[in-house]
Structure formats: C-alpha cells, structure tokens
Amino acid sequence: MSIEENLKLIEIKNIHKQFPGVYALNDVSITAYPGEVLGLVGVNGAGKSTLMNILGGILRPDSGHILIDGKPVEINSPRDSEKNSIAFIQQEIQFFFNMTVYENVFLMNLQDYRKYKYLPLLDKKELCKKTNEYLNMLGCKVDPNLKVGALHIGEQQMVQIARALAQGGKILLFDEPTSSLSLKEKEKLFEVIKNLKEKGDTIIFISHYLDEVQNICDRVVVMCDGKVSGEGLISDMSKERITSYMIPKEIKFKGVKSKVSEEVVLEVENLSGFKKPKNVTFKLHKGEVLGLWGLLGSGRTETIRTILGFDEAISGKVFFKEGNTLKEIKRKNLLKACGYITEDRHFNGLFLAMEIWKNITSSNLKKFASKFLSVLNTKQEKEEGLIYVKRLKVAASSQFSLTGQLSGGNQQKVVIGKWLSKETNILLLDEPTKGVDVGAKIEIQNLIRKLASDGTSCIVVSSEVEEIQHLCDNVIVMNEGNVVAYLSAEEMTTQRLIKECLGKG
C-alpha cells in the first residue's frame, strides 16, 4: 500500500438536518485534509455534535453528500462509518469496563484473531502484541490484560484512541476529548494528536476551549446556529475573532442589574459527603445568582444533591430562612421549599410520556388538591399548564402535547416551568442550558436574571465560562469536592476562572 492510498480527504457538502423545532444543520460544507488538525468550534447547540453524529453513522442527514477522496459515500450506520475509515472518539468514554484492554481495543474484530481456524478460541498472545503496538504508537504503557475499569481516565482515553486506530481509522473525530482530563493528560493527548497528524491522518477536533484549539489545530471552522459562520487558518484567527463568529447576531443577552441584598436565605456550613463535597461552606443571599464553577467531576452536582438530601452527608449543617429567622433545617425537608432543575432532564427532570400540564404541576400537586382526600382539580392544573406554556414561550401546539415530542430547549423550559409553578424563593439549577439551542439558551438566561431581580435566589451550576460570567453575581470555584475560591463579578475573568478551577494540578 502506498502512502497516498492511506491518506483520506473528507468533504462534507451542503448537509441539512432538521429536528422538530430546530434547524440543526443548515447547508453545512466542510473539508478536512490529511495531515492536518481541523478545529470545529461553536457553543452548545451550534450543530457540532449533530454533524459528528452524521459522520459517525448515528444520524442521517436530510440532504447533502459526504465525499471521501472525491468519491461519494453512504453512511447509514456506525458500521458504514467504520468501513470508510472514520473513527469517532466520543466525549463520554464508551467501554465495557469489566473487560480487558485488548478485548476493548479489538472489540469489533475479535473474530479475526482465532487461535485455530475452526475453533472459537482467541489468540490472546497475538491480541496483546497487537494492542501493545497500537498503545506504543501512542506512547502509552498500559498492560493489555488489565480491566479497562481499573485505568485512569487519561489512559482510558488512550485505549479509546488505540481502538479507533485498530479499527483502521484514518479520519479521527475527537469530540471534546479533554473535558475530563487532567492538565498532564491533556498535554499527552495533544502530543499523540500531533504524532497522528504527522502520520498523515485526518483529524477533526471539536472543542469549545479556544486555548486548546489554538494550541493544537492548523485550521478552524466556527459553527453557529447550524451554519458555518467563519473559517480560516489558525494564524489568521485570533481568539476574539473566533468568539465573534461563535455568538449569533440576532439574540443578545440583556444583562440585568443585580439587586443582591444583604439578607441571607440559605447557609451551608461545613457540608461533607462520602466523597464529595468536602467541607463546603457558603451563604446565598436574597436576589443573588450564585455560580458553582469547576471541571467535570469537581463535585458541583454532588454538592447540590447533598444540600437537598438526595445524597448522604457525613457532616455539616444547612440553615434556611423561614419567616424572619435563619433556622437549621433537615436537608430532606429543604426540597419542599426549593426548586431543583436537574442536569439531565430525561433522567430525572421530566415525565416524557406525559402531557406538558402534568409535568408543570408535578412538583406542586398540593396546590391543586382539596384538603379532604386530596382530590385534584385537573381543570385548574390544565390552566396552570397553559399559563407556563405561554409565559415561557414553549413551542408546542398546546399544554396537552406530550413532553417527549418537544425539542430539547422546549423540554428544558417545561422543567423550569415546573419549578416556577411551585413559586419558591430558592432555585437550584444544574446546567440549565445544557443541550439547548442558542435562542432558548439566551431566553433561559434572561429568565434567570429576571427572577433574581424579582428577589428569587439562584444557585447555578454551569460548565460554560460565558454563562457563568453572564449570570452570576458571585461564583464558587470547586476542585475535587473542595471550594477553592469565591469570586465576585469583577473577578470573574475567563483566565481567572480557568486558573482557579485547575487548582494545583
């Protein structure tokens, strides 16, 4: 095989993809050349992941073509994608954790490594040898006989890349590969990517960390609202220029003046869970939006779950303002007085197979029930549903639509409506704009600011710097379950936020 045959040029031409209510990809054309790292950036909901899922054979485009080395290819399944030398290295590592490294690396073609032709016995030696070859290529020294579950996340990432190479991947798609890596592991990964590039592989690197993109990529394509909004060589694209392409022109976040009062409504004192959080202490004021910032796995969600009593605590107290006094409260009772917008609306935010109105009233049924026998007034419930469908501009035909049929942004609005209907003074929001299109995102951010200026206190967990900067009056930075910094609005520069959350590591 000559070198040229090994090189794969991929062209994506005029791809369109629509989901109910969202134009996810609108006439997207991108070309990636062999021997280069192409950065693909954009905010959440810009269409990056949809595009990658199309290349990976998970979704099918409504129209458009994909050409590899000038030849049009049909990608209808992950198998097709693999046949065309495309390998997808996903954000959340996909493994069989109870199986060994070599089994995971050769998962798709174990049947080619039989000891004897007609007996289904694996040639373990050969498999280990081959696995070692790939791992050495990546400069990774892991025993192929270990269980994948026993490895560090960084090593798992390497095994995932080894698997991509073992499957004959020449076009490698990295989807936010660094989001769960330590700084050292990150540097290692970048080195590996550079080596792969020199070998002549085509690499598409998706990220919303611009520093990383500038560090590793040769060229960058910026996506916004399902379109390519800008592209160019990395030398021509300054950070500011990339950012300006990333933000949609039409909708702008309108910052509302914060009205934080001195009044403390919730106080957490030395709260510790089994693993995380560790000794977390903070005060939440009336009308304040308090951010919880940190890397994935820094213990933000765990902190919220522990405050609300969903996770066990080993020590610590929670004080809650009832009437005019701040009193210690049993954590399990706190949920009655708070709204909790969870991180994953499908897992524990919504009843997808139920109508919108049933979801809206679900956390607050007592309000619609008689004292005797708690009989529900469904008419009143349906009216409440309609009120929130209108107020939050949920794109649905009526409050009787099934929640599962709505787009991500509208589902998220229903989750928010569900807690607003409860009319609490404290809202805890875990990634309130995750997986939401840009328009809905800004609407939700505006809403949070509006609520705060009306006197509601919010705790917001977010992984996006811009969101934290937009929304928060103060921010708590977490690292490995500890509070490592408490920053005010003036101190929340991008650099500072990133520096603090990386901690000493």
Added chain:
Amino acid sequence: MNISKKISKQNLFIFISFALLFIVLSLFVPYFLTSYNIFNIIIRASIYGTMALGLTFVMITGGIDISLPTVMTAGTVVGVMHMAKTGNALIGCLLVVLVCLIAGAINAVSITVLNMPPLIVTLATQTVAIGFAVWYTNYLSITGIPKGLLSFFRSYIFSIPVYAIIFLIIIVIFQFILTKTIYGRWLYFIGQNINTAKVSGVPTSLIISTAYLISALTAAIAGIMLATQIGSAQPAMGRVSMVLDIISSVLIGGVSINGGKGTIIGAALGAVFIALISNVMNLIGLQFYTTLMIKGLIIILAIAFDSVRKR
C-alpha cells in the same frame, strides 16, 4: 385530552369486541346463554377481577405481584379455620385481611427497603404462602363457613349477584383514587420515571409499598368471595393458572408491563374478557393443558400489542 381519548378508544375497542364475541358465542356455543352460565361468568370475573384491580396499582408503578393467588389462599385458610372453630365471621374475615396484609408488607419492604426485584420477591412470597397454606390445613379442605356469611355473599340485590356489586364498588373507588387524587397521580409518576418522581418530591418508597398493600388487600377480599362461593377454603383454591388469568386481565386491559400507563376500567374489562374466554373453553370441552396454552398465548399477544403501540 389526547391520552384519555386514546385510552377510552381502547376500552371502546374491548367493549365492541365483547359485544361481537358475546353474540357469536350465544349463537354457536350450547348452554352459553343460560342465566346459570352468565352468572357463573360474572361471579368468576368479579373474584378474579378484584385481584386484577389490585395488581393494576402495582403494575402502574412498574412492578408486578405474582403472589396474589397463594397469598389469598394462605389468608383464607387461616380465616375460615377460625370461622369453623368459633363461628365468628367478622373476626375470621379480619384474619384473612391481616394475613394477606402481612404478606403484602413483606413484599413491600423487600422491594422498597431492600431494593429486591418484584418478580423474584413475589415469586418467593408465592412459594412461602402456598407452603404455609398446605402446612396449616394438612391438605384438607376446611368447611364450616357461617351460614350468615354464605347467604349474604350468595344473595342478589336487584337480581345482581353480591359478588358483582362488590366488584363494581371496588372499581368505582379505585378508579376515583387513580384518576382524581394526588396518590393516583404519584403512582403514574413512579411508573413513568421514578427518578423524576423522587426529584419532584414524591415519597416513592412509601407509595410503592402502599401499592403492594392494596394488591394484598384485594387478595383478601377475593379470598373471602371465593371461599363463600365454593363453600370452603382449601390449599388448592389459588392455582397457578389463576396468576395467568389475573395478569392477562390487566395486560389486556391496557396496563403497560413497564408501568406508568393503564386504567382500572380497562383492567376490569380485561377480567370480564378472560372470564368469558375461560368459560367458553370449558363449555366447548377443551382440555386443561389446551386452555393453558391459549391463555399463555393471550399474554404474549397482549404484551406484544403494548410494545408495538409504544414504537
């Protein structure tokens, strides 16, 4: 609106198939359209159906209770034994309820506190209960139910059997609980998505426990009804095929095996349908094993229908 329409559509479908089936059967099956036979069907549907209604609560939460018939047996033999000894019908009936509720509580605690899978837990309870019933009665059938109790249950009000009236009353109460109260809504929430239910402040363990207790309570009621109908209590009164009949009633009535969906009316109609089918198979002289095969197939069809509809 959408959902309630769909459900009533399904009930309508069952209802129409009933009517058609009824006409066909009256024309072609001898002795089908005799008042004796029709009352037979109604009484059987009422007794089995009562347990199907209790099972509906459990299945809406996404669980299952296959211990109902043997728990019913265990409770009934204890209660009737007491009646036979002392002649006190009230205490006897309360004993039936008590024994069944103990079994229900064991199910509830194992499932909600110890996090055990409902199928295995109720399979174990089923075995314990039947073992207990055999041991307690020494394989004998126990007669001596007080005359007053027998004549009350065997009487008719406006020429409707008391069994059917009890069944109707339970239908009305359960339908009200499921559709009109917070408790009912919570049951559906749990079946739809237990994680969301927890976050929404539903006391999930407590609610699931009550569902198993309610199903045990219906077993007690059904046990008293069955004992008065056959005039005795015996370890063989809750056969294996009874579980099949109850589960298929609920499934045919449109209750989803995965939880979160279904109505009391549907389950009740399902029970009548199964009673009808069993009766007809009996009348046309099918043998026991043939009826078992047919009933098993009905369950498979009902579940298949449910999962096809979901797609």
